[in-house]
Amino acid sequence: MPIYEYECQACQKITEARQGISDAPLTTCGDCGGQLCKIISQSSFRLKGGGWYADGYSSSCSSAKCPAAAGSSSASSPTPAAPPCAGTCGC
Secondary structure (H helix, E strand, C coil), X not given: CCEEEEEECCCCCEEEEECCXXXXXXXXXXXXXXXXXXXXCCCCCCCCCXXXXXXXXXXXXXXXXXCXXXXXXXXXXXXXXXXXXXXXXXX
8 A cells, every 4th residue: 555645734744644546635634734735755666776677678798788798799700709708697
């Protein structure tokens, strides 16, 4: 169940309320009886680090971020050389 924050227009007190999405928003302050306004606060859900969401793709050697992609292709060599990352990046 999400937690919503409301700010009183009279006393500026911020109140948290655990409500369902379909529940009606709170309208009166429990302390002074003033009008409450729903405020937007930072979500507790955060994506940290690298991953598919960072650039829309999984990490692979075709990416510019992969150290093996930076110099492993050579036009003079018909057989592919071992990547400099020794396969640690998943290529």
